[in-house]
Amino acid sequence: MNVSVVLFTSDLRLHDHPPLRAALEGAREVVPLFVRDRAVTGAGFAAPNRLAFLADCLHDLDEGLRERGGRLVVRSGDVVAEVCRVAAEADADEVHLAADVSAYAQLREVRLRRALEAEGVRLHVHDTVTSAVDPGAVAPASSDHFAVFTPYFGHWSRWRQRDTLGAPRKVRVPDGIGSEPVPSRRGLSGLSPGLAAGGETEGRKRLAAWLRSGIAGYEDGHDDLFGDATSRLSPHLHFGTLSPVELVHRARAAGGPGAEAFVRQVAWRDFHRQVLAARPDAAAADYRTKRDRWRTERTASEDIEAWREGRTGYPVVDAAMRQLRHEGWMHNRGRLLTASFLTKTLYVDWRVGARHFLDLLVDGDMANNQLNWQWMAGTGTDSRPNRVLNPVTQAKRYDPDGAYVRRWVPELAEVAGPAVHEPWKLPGLDRAALDYPDPLVDLSEGLARFRRARERDENRAAP
Numbered sequence: 001m002n003v004s005v006v007l008f009t010s011d012l013r014l015h016d017h018p019p020l021r022a023a024l025e026g027a028r029e030v031v032p033l034f035v036r037d038r039a040v041t042g043a044g045f046a047a048p049n050r051l052a053f054l055a056d057c058l059h060d061l062d063e064g065l066r067e068r069g070g071r072l073v074v075r076s077g078d079v080v081a082e083v084c085r086v087a088a089e090a091d092a093d094e095v096h097l098a099a100d101v102s103a104y105a106q107l108r109e110v111r112l113r114r115a116l117e118a119e120g121v122r123l124h125v126h127d128t129v130t131s132a133v134d135p136g137a138v139a140p141a142s143s144d145h146f147a148v149f150t151p152y153f154g155h156w157s158r159w160r161q162r163d164t165l166g167a168p169r170k171v172r173v174p175d176g177i178g179s180e181p182v183p184s185r186r187g188l189s190g191l192s193p194g195l196a197a198g199g200e201t202e203g204r205k206r207l208a209a210w211l212r213s214g215i216a217g218y219e220d221g222h223d224d225l226f227g228d229a230t231s232r233l234s235p236h237l238h239f240g241t242l243s244p245v246e247l248v249h250r251a252r253a254a255g256g257p258g259a260e261a262f263v264r265q266v267a268w269r270d271f272h273r274q275v276l277a278a279r280p281d282a283a284a285a286d287y288r289t290k291r292d293r294w295r296t297e298r299t300a301s302e303d304i305e306a307w308r309e310g311r312t313g314y315p316v317v318d319a320a321m322r323q324l325r326h327e328g329w330m331h332n333r334g335r336l337l338t339a340s341f342l343t344k345t346l347y348v349d350w351r352v353g354a355r356h357f358l359d360l361l362v363d364g365d366m367a368n369n370q371l372n373w374q375w376m377a378g379t380g381t382d383s384r385p386n387r388v389l390n391p392v393t394q395a396k397r398y399d400p401d402g403a404y405v406r407r408w409v410p411e412l413a414e415v416a417g418p419a420v421h422e423p424w425k426l427p428g429l430d431r432a433a434l435d436y437p438d439p440l441v442d443l444s445e446g447l448a449r450f451r452r453a454r455e456r457d458e459n460r461a462a463p
């Protein structure tokens with residue numbers, strides 16, 4: 001019997017899974033393998049919220065495989081050494097893997113190929129598993145990636161998606177391949193109390209509900225902070241419990257302006273992935289530097305701490321930061337305005353904010369997090385790098401009645417209507433009754449500091 005190993009990474013599902021389908025072809029036995037990769041945990045990337053969601057995903061994957069006669073094999077250690085070990089134990093002649101974009105994933109692929117080839121084992125790397133349209137599949141004539149979203153989206157939209165694949169009916173795993181217990185949520189500390197449940201079953205339920213009753217209102221409702229009218233599918237896309245190809249097909253089949261607006265957002269995900277695939281260093285270094293001399297942990301520790309804790313004195317910023325801590329997730333509009341506040345109003349290094357988001361976000365993702373932070377800091381792909389979002393204007397537009405702020409900042413729960421966005425304007429006694437800080441910085445002073453910094457930097461950059 002021929003045996004294949006399928007190495008699961010960010011593709012923790014059975015539906016629409018090209019590597020598993022290819023491995024099963026020719027009535028093969030398959031070892032579905034997940035390696036708890038020491039390099040990932042060692043790099044501090046394994047935040048508790050994501051570890052908990054991952055545990056749910058692995059349990060669900062194991063259950064799905066058991067329903068089909070198989071099981072998940074879990075190992076810990078160096079991913080390359082473990083794959084080689086399992087391949088040898090199972091006498092496998094091929095390994096299947098989904099392509100991925102980060103520097104780490106690209107290096108993992110190179111190392112795996114080298115090590116497996118030395119053992120006479122073929123590595124098959126599959127496209128369109130973690131992206132709807134792969135990096136490089138659409139590229140401008142003069143470069144290896146698009147740096148501007150609009151032309152990218154034009155090409156992306158015309159790309160002919162492959163058909164989706166059903167989940168396999170049967171998975172046969174060879175006898176005698178040892179596994180560690182599937183990791184569990186139990187024993188993990190530091191979890192956000194409102195953290196969502198993970199797993200493919202949960203993701204498919206959420207997708208079905210979204211297509212039935214959410215997507216139609218997306219175009220009008222997606223920016224409404226209190227309305228919470230986005231899909232919340234981001235952690236499922238991050239862990240691959242949902243296939244981006246299937247998501248695009250099913251959203252397009254739903255049709256209408258809501259679906260179009262939603263598919264456009266999914267294309268943003270692929271856009272950032274193709275930037276990171278071509279420029280893996282952009283996870284840590286400016287994509288287009290403005291030669292900022294940012295304030296950092298050393299020079300702005302109190303401001304940074306107030307931002308992290310949701311005590312800036314700007315209610316909408318504080319509400320969003322507290323949502324992040326409570327749920328391990330934040331509304332996109334909240335991410336934009338808290339990132340603008342940190343990088344532009346407080347003039348703090350975008351990496352400080354990106355790190356904090358990665359510590360908490362259940363969907364925390366190298367491509368989407370780092371490049372969205374760079375976009376907002378003006379060091380990324382935004383064509384208006386010096387734009388600054390005013391938190392009061394943003395709050396009045398996207399939380400017009402103040403309900404989002406009252407939901408997350410209980411100190412302000414008694415302040416009615418939009419006045420909640422500017423507590424410093426309340427009459428003296430009302431203001432004095434609130435246990436809520438004064439604004440950390442005057443907005444016009446923050447703006448002036450940022451403009452000075454960028455002009456200085458632009459002058460320095462001039463010949």
Ligand SMILES: Cc1cc2nc3c(=O)[nH]c(=O)nc-3n(C[C@H](O)[C@H](O)[C@H](O)COP(=O)(O)OP(=O)(O)OC[C@H]3O[C@@H](n4cnc5c(N)ncnc54)[C@H](O)[C@@H]3O)c2cc1C
Nearest residue numbers: 230231232233234265266268269332335364365368369372
């Ligand atoms: C500073 C900052 C940091 C971010 N960090 C992350 C992150 O770590 N992981 C992450 O998945 N997204 C990140 N985003 C993008 C976006 O905020 C989230 O994808 C979105 O809020 C997730 O909620 P949703 O699934 O309900 O999105 P929906 O509005 O329902 O959108 C559907 C899907 O489209 C994709 N998408 C939506 N908006 C964006 C966007 N602006 N850029 C790229 N893809 C998008 C996501 O995969 C999302 O699940 C970040 C945005 C900012 C401004």
